[in-house]
Structure formats: C-alpha cells, structure tokens
Amino acid sequence: MADGPPATVVNARIGLLLRMRARTLGNRVRQAALDAPIRLATAAGMILLIWMALYGMFHLVFHMIRRTPLEATVAFPMVFSFFFAAMLVLLTFSNAILAYGLLFSRREAAYLLTLPVPPLDVITLKFLECVVLSSWSMVLLGLPLMTAMANLADHPVFHVLFVAFFLAFIPIPGALGLILAWAVAKYFPRRAMKAATILAAAALFFALMYGVRSMRMGDSATEVWLRAFLSRMGFVEAAFLPNHWVAAGIDHALHSQFGDACLYLGVTLANAFFLSWIAVRIVSAKFGGAYDHAGAFRNR
Numbered sequence: 001m002a003d004g005p006p007a008t009v010v011n012a013r014i015g016l017l018l019r020m021r022a023r024t025l026g027n028r029v030r031q032a033a034l035d036a037p038i039r040l041a042t043a044a045g046m047i048l049l050i051w052m053a054l055y056g057m058f059h060l061v062f063h064m065i066r067r068t069p070l071e072a073t074v075a076f077p078m079v080f081s082f083f084f085a086a087m088l089v090l091l092t093f094s095n096a097i098l099a100y101g102l103l104f105s106r107r108e109a110a111y112l113l114t115l116p117v118p119p120l121d122v123i124t125l126k127f128l129e130c131v132v133l134s135s136w137s138m139v140l141l142g143l144p145l146m147t148a149m150a151n152l153a154d155h156p157v158f159h160v161l162f163v164a165f166f167l168a169f170i171p172i173p174g175a176l177g178l179i180l181a182w183a184v185a186k187y188f189p190r191r192a193m194k195a196a197t198i199l200a201a202a203a204l205f206f207a208l209m210y211g212v213r214s215m216r217m218g219d220s221a222t223e224v225w226l227r228a229f230l231s232r233m234g235f236v237e238a239a240f241l242p243n244h245w246v247a248a249g250i251d252h253a254l255h256s257q258f259g260d261a262c263l264y265l266g267v268t269l270a271n272a273f274f275l276s277w278i279a280v281r282i283v284s285a286k287f288g289g290a291y292d293h294a295g296a297f298r299n300r
Helices: 007-035 037-066 069-105 108-114 119-134 136-150 157-169 171-187 192-216 222-232 242-254 258-285 287-298
Strands: none
Touching: 007 037, 007 119, 037 069, 037 136, 069 108, 069 119, 069 136, 069 171, 069 242, 069 287, 108 119, 108 287, 119 171, 119 258, 119 287, 136 157, 157 171, 157 242, 157 258, 171 258, 171 287, 242 258, 258 287
C-alpha cells in the first residue's frame, strides 16, 4: 500500500526544478559577463587576491605552530574547532536570511506553489539553493585553509577527507537556518530582518564579552592564563557539536589515522542528512501557515 508517488516521480520533479534553477543561474552569469565584464573580472581578481592573502597567513601560522610539536598537538584541533564553530554560527544566520528571502519575501515561492508540485519539492529546491548560495564563505575561507593544511600532511588521502568534511558540514547550518527562517516567518514576520540582526549582534556581543573576560582573568604566568582560557573555552569542543566532529576528523586525518577520520566523517554525514531531512519535512508540512502569516504582515 503506497502512501505517495513513486520515488522516480519525486526525483523527476526535483530534477526538473533543479535544472530550471541551474539554467536561470547560468543565464544570469552569462548576462552579467556580457553587460559588465570588467566588474566580473575585478570581482574574480579580488577573490583570488583574498585567497592568496589568507593562504599566506594560514601557511605562516601553521608553520610557526608546527615548530613546537607539543603545542601543535593542542593547537591544531582548537584552531579547527574555533573555525568551524564560527562557520556554524555564521552560516546558520546566513542561511536563515537567505531562506526567509527566498520563501517568504519573494513572489517566486507563491508561483512555484501554484504549479502541480508539492510543497516538499519546493522547500527542497530552496533549501539546496540556500546551501549553495551561503557556502561562499566556506569556500572563501576554507580553500586557503585546506591548501595550507595540506602542505603539512604527508598523505594524499588527507585532501579527499578534508573536502569531504567541508561538504558534509555545510548542510548542517543550512538545516538550522531553514528552521530559524520558518520560525521567524511564523511568529515574528513583521520584524524578521530586525530580529535576525538583533540575534546575530547579541550572539557576537556575548561571545566577545566572554572572550574578553577569559583573557582578563589570566595571571602573569602564561601557563596559568592558558589553563584558565582553555577551561573557559572548552564548551567549543563539546562532543555533541558539529564543529567538534569535523575538527576531530581532520586532526585524525592529519596524523594519518584514517579509520578514526572516516568514523567522524560518517557521524557528520549522518547528522547532516538527518537534520536536512527533518528540517525540510517540518518546513514543508507547516509552510502554508507560515507563508500566509508572513504575507499578511507584509501587505500591511
């Protein structure tokens, strides 16, 4: 007894929507290249310049850390933990803003809902679009980081695992951002952008205050200060956080412990698929009410 359409039909619908979006994006890029080639070339040159500068910085930092093996054993996992923790917060808010704009502020979502396509396919399309559009920061920062770290690894498998961890991590903040955008549209539609800005500013403020407080409590002795700082920053490396899975997996891969690295990669992938599935299901099931609620306040 089947409760819905066959999987082949669902895949065909989603594939059609993805091809439509890819063709639209390709047309926009070609049009931008024809209308403003100098602007496009300048943007590409600036991105390349930023990549080179970040690569030089990461390469210098990693080279200095590796001079002292004992400190490197502690420093490398912490660098990745803090990096991916920052990316988790940044990408969550970035995905939330993009998802709210694509689903609740534009007329395209209403047009797609008039087609013979269920809301699940529309939400899936917009979720994938948000993940791709918001992942530019991971590419901008992650590519020079990966290249600089790859120079320290002695095995080519490290490169493959590093890319795999990046790709497995990106859907997690995407799913959190989709849920956050739906909650804002459902309960705070009138002040959606203001609420997101206030939340981001508050999170940044408390993080800065916490960091300053940790730095001020240090004694003159470096070891005492370092122990106090690590104990207060230990929550970033909590085992249930996604940034810990990625940081631990990359650290194991760096030391050629590929079995443990693949274990953490499996944990990251499993949670990414589960969170993406549950977020898309929840938002698609409750999308109509949230869209009407946001539209009612938008038209006032």
